[in-house]
Amino acid sequence: MPTHLKTLETHARKALEPALNGQLSPAERISLYKRFLKIEQHRIYLRHRAGAGGLEIARARAGLIDTVVGSIYQAALNNRGGSELPMAVVAIGGYGRGTLNPRSDVDILFLLPRASSKLPKAQQELLQEVLYLLWDVGFKVGHACRSIAECIQEAANDQLNKTALIDARLVAGDAGLFAEFEKRFATDCLDKKKDEFFDLRRQDLRSRHQKYSYTVFLQEPNVKESCGGLRDYQNILWVSRVKRGNSDLRSLVDDRLLTSTAYKEIEEAYDFLHRVRNELHYHTRKGTDQLTLQLQGVVATSFRYPQRGILRRTEEFMRDYYRHTRNIYQHTTSLMEIFEIEQEHKADTRLTSFLTFRKKNREEFDGFVARDGRIYPENNDIFKDDPNRLMRLFQHLQVRGLRLSPPMRKLVKAHWEDIDRPFRYSKANRQTFQAILERKGDVARALRRMHRVGVLGRYLPEFGALDCLVQHEFFHRYTADEHTLRCIEELDKLVGETNPSRAIYSRLFHQIEDAYGLYLAVILHDTGRAENVREHIDGSAMLAARLCNRLQIHGERRSLIMYLVDNHLTFWRTATTRNLEDPEVIDEFASIVKTQSRLDALFLFTFADSNGTSPDSWNSWKESLMLQLYKSTTNFLKSGREQYSRQLDEDRTALRDEVISIMREDYHPDVQRHFERMPAAAFTFRQPQHIVTQVRTIRHFLQREADSNDPNATCIKWIDHPDGGYTEIVLATWDKPLLLEKICCALAAEQINILSADFFTRTDGIVVNIFRINTTNFEPVSDAGLRRRFLETFEKILRSEKHEPELYLRRRVNFLKPRPEQDLPIPVRAHVTNDVHPTCTTVEIQALDRIGLLHDLFHTINRHGLNTAHARICTEKGVAMDTLYITTQNGEKVGDPVVLEHLREDFAKLVERSEND
Structure with a gap:
């Protein structure tokens, strides 16, 4: 037998004997326990790496802690002559359940024979010695020192304490004292106020499920707290213990509240989740419960999923994860509903003892019985008599506003095989399904119920x-x-x-x-x-x-x-x-x-x-694009191309008149010139206030140029949008070579992120560039110092005889990355084509966003002697999705195949650099 599989007791008996003899100094004793823990924990780790189940590893660690805690307690007693003192060391919480993941806390209750404030000195010293040694050995111990009466009081005051004590387990010390605690706890805490405890557990469950969107299918779930996580399993054990007097789920199978298949699915899922949590703890070396995208790849690889690529391995692992958590979520939710029905029935029974007559909330139809908002089968043969009832069931739920009862869910699952080819081709079922989908506003609820019991995917x-x-x-x-x-x-x-x-x-x-x-x-x-x-x-x-x-x-x-x-x-x-x-x-x-x-x-x-x-x-910006496309296409379909163009002209005229009406009279000629010289595209779906800002920015630019006689004069307006988390800047100046590249360089030099941008050039050569920007913390650029530094940098770059971006764009950490490590690659691409636009070559970029990316794109275009005619800049969840429309100096598509190939190569390098930075 391999060494790491020898029993823990054999190892402990031999290794820890010196600590029990009292012959070691305090330092030697600490070193002994540390060495023993290190060896045994490594053996457990090797079992995990060899593919051991999650519960096996969690129980092995709990057993190891039991051994060490028991030894430390006995060694402390031996130091005091070996006589037993009336005190018990009790494991509570996860440790009490006997399932302790690699980095989970060790929660201990020191159970005392009297109030903790009246503890004799000898017991105080014993307790302190045990606790200090546990800390010195390296345990992260959560502890409490209480008498039985204090435990009962704490449990009555705090449900968290009550649930922790439900899992209490004796590790060392006075067994009689612990037996007395169990008896008192059961009598005073578990047998009393059962309904109140159930209501509190149900409320806790609902609030936690609400926090996680009532679904197990989150992209980055929490193994412990999310729907279908470890806490759902533990919650049903607590409720079962209080409601049925037994926390063994097998007893629920005997009581026919849970099928043997469901019990097996729950237990397999619980073991799987523990295995996942073990891996998270081992890999991160801390008590990690969040299954992030990066960690999903780590777990899938460690679990040796056979798929070659990490993406496929992760997909297969997460599919298993979701299936297991769904089983826990659905089965435990059903059990909670069963207990709820029992509680309602119990209340109704008590009520009938006072009322001679009581109106029955019951309806029978089509082989079903509706009672208290739930639907039940009239008998277990209703689907044998008419398989098409399986489809009509969900129509009844939809029309009557009912829920599936637990017995009905079980019966539906027992008839999955009835959903066969004839069932799918049945005209009656087809018509019923169509009727369900034609009931606007109430379709999702019906489909979710079909999906939960496995009918939708089979139909x-x-x-x-x-x-x-x-x-x-x-x-x-x-x-x-x-x-x-x-x-x-x-x-x-x-x-x-x-x-x-x-x-x-x-x-x-x-x-x-x-x-x-x-x-x-x-x-x-x-x-x-x-x-x-x-x-x-x-x-x-x-x-x-x-x-x-x-x-x-x-x-x-x-x-x-x-x-x-x-x-x-x-x-x-x-x-x-x-x-x-x-x-x-x-x-x-x-x-x-x-x-x-x-x-x-x-x-x-x-x-x-x-x-x-x-x-x-x-978001509002993307919605504005959707509405713009919808309204423009609606107008085009309604009036045709010529009328559509005329309508655009009329809209521009109306917009001009509205801008004039809200500006001072001395601005009116400026507004007229702006509408005459600006591209028509600049006014589509713009609000009057936007145009007001543009007109004022241009006037201030021209005034600044006239006052200073400076050919490089510019004017920039800053508009903060705190609710949107960005700042808008409007720049006006004369068009110049490399202008877009230079302003992007200045923004990148000050670590300012570009979310989107619009570029317009008037017929008189004045450009109006509009950028939406934010900081690396995804906040508006409102700091006066940062604005000043940007303006100074922009002035330097703009006035330099030779543009040298490398002086300003030193390689820095990419603060825009969603995570410092990214095992799952974001799909990147750089697509250059002449097939999308009639007059421009199109460049579509999808890459991990980084400061300076837009500058590098413009720099590449300029380096090839090309112009940027239009750009659609978009950043979503840390990913840049940019579309650039470029032309030759003659305003034509890039027709030279050599130049096109060089563009493809250069842009491909840029997106790869974004991924690697």
Whole structure:
């Protein structure tokens, strides 16, 4: 047998004997225990590395601590003649449960025969010696010294103390005293106020689940506290102990509250979570519970998932993680509901002893019974008699506002095999499912209940393949199935929406004619992620066509579904990467949507898809781009290209008149010139106050130039937006070579981050550049000193005869990185093409954002003797997504294949540098 597998008792008996004999000095005794701990902890670590289960390792560490604590206690007694004193060393909390992860705290209760304030000196000295030695050996000990009466009082005052004491376990000392504590604790704390304890545990559970969004499918879950985490398992043990007098979940199987399959799933999940937590503690060398993206790759590799790439290994590991946590979440939630029903029934029974008559809240229909807001089976043969009831069940839930009862959930799962090919092709089921999806505003709730009991993925196997599928893209927070359901929830929220900012979406959703087609397209839009195809949209379209065949969907509805699935990213990409002021762009997009009804549906789809991706995916700036594209395309479809251009002219005229009305009369000629000389694109979807700032900035620039006779004069206005976390700067000056590169260089030199930018050049040569910027702490640039330093640096760069960016752009730590380590790479790319824009070469950049990136992009363009005609700069969650439109000096596309290839190589190096900085 390998050395590390020998029993702990054998090792301890031999290794710790000198400490018990009292022949060692205090320093020698500490050294002995440290050496013993180091050896035994390493043996446990080797077992973990060899693939041992999570509970095996956690119990091994608890057993090791028991051995050391018991030895230290006995050694302290031996130092006092070896006579027993009436005191017990009790493990509580996680240590009391006998499952202690590598860096978890050791919580100990010193149980005393009398009040801690009246403890005899001998016992005080014994307690101190044990405690000090534990600290000296290296334990992080949480401790309390209390009598039985004090423990009972603390438990009554604080539920945390009560739950910690539920797990109390004797480690050393007076067994009789501990037995007396257990008896008193059970009588005074567990057998009394059971309902109150249950209500408190239920409230704690709800508040914790609310904090973690009521889902296990978070991108970076907390192994202990998140939904389905270790705390959910422990909570049901506490409740079971109080409610049933037994914390062994196997007893719930005997009581038929839990199936043997469910019990096995819970126990396997609990063991898996402990194994994950063990690895987190070993790797980070601290009590880490947050399973970050970086640590997910570490755990997947340590657990030897066979996939070659770290991304695939991580996806497979997280799929296992989500399945296990979902099992704990669903089964423990069901048990809490069962206990809740029992409590309600008990209360009702007491009430009937006082009331002769009581109105029954009960309804029978279609083989079901509705009672107290939950639906029950009339008998266990209802699905055998009519399998189609499986689908009608969810329609009843939706229409009647009911919840699935625990017995109904068990019965549905027992009939999974009934959801076969004939069931999927059944006309009756097809019509029922369509009716569910046509009930606007109440679809997500029904689909979530179908998904929870495994019906949705079996009825729609295309969606079922997304179950627990990780989307390790930087902007996705949820698994593919959870993301889809949240998108549907976003649509549902639009029914009855009262927020004025959401009025346009609510109106469009109310007016949409084919809610069934829209909801079904949302269900299908990401199904291709489970297919082995390069672009998930292609796979989704293939699966959508197959599903339409099975559900007998034809004609316009089929066309709408296929259109939405095929183009579900088109609206977003166009709005965030293209020049929306260019009529050619609007013309091209209008040719894709073709009709107003399709535009409305795609706009709603994009709204739901973005908001269902993560809570911060939809902000005011991106929404403004979406609205600009929607309104421009609506006008284009309504009036045609010529009328659309005329409408733009009319809008500019109206905007000019409004600006004139709010400015002093001496500014009116400036406003007229500004509208005559500025590109038309500069006025599209601009507020009057924006134009006022531009006009004033230009006047102040011209005044400064006239007063100083300085050809390099500039004027910069600063506008802070604290709510948005950024500052807007408006720059006016004469157009000059390398101007964009120089201002980006100055910003980068002062560690100022560029979020977005717009660049405009008037016909008289004056440029107006608008930047949205923030600090590396993602705050507005409001510090006067930082502003002054930027202006000084910009002046130096602007006036230098030769631009030397290396003097200002020293390589520094990339403070914009989401984490110092990134095992999971952010997808980066540099795509150069002549196929996107009719007159410009397009450069699409996606890279880890860093200070100076935009400068380097412009520097590369200038180095090749090219111009930047337009740029769409966007930063999201630490990732730069920039689109640059460049031309030759003659205003044409870059046609030279050699130059194009050099551009591709140079831009590829830039995004790689961003990843490595």
